[in-house]
Amino acid sequence: MENNDRITKQDLEKMYGVNRTTIEVWRKRYGLPLIEISSHSKYIRKDDLIKWEDGMKDKF
Template sequence: MEERITKQQLMKMYNVNRTTIEEWRRRFGLPMIEISSHKKYIRKTDLLEWENQMKQNHSLV
């Protein structure tokens, strides 16, 4: 199974809060997978691809 990163792990990795993660989802297309309103995660490969796109666009905060 592919490695998954939880929303809480993302917050720690980037030292940001939930609001920032949600903004990245809405404004920058962060591809989070929502299992329920309390369980969200992202595949590690999707995160790396998203990061690369943001770096190319100079939009990553």
């Protein structure tokens, strides 16, 4: 897998215009599949983000 297939938590914040607390709420409440390398390093695979987004469409 190439690095460009990974989106950092900070990139998600910029993409959606939200803060880190919102990303954590999405992770805990809505199952956003972040991969945690350490407490300061989290990312999501692009394909997993697309699947998660598609699944969220059904909830709203």
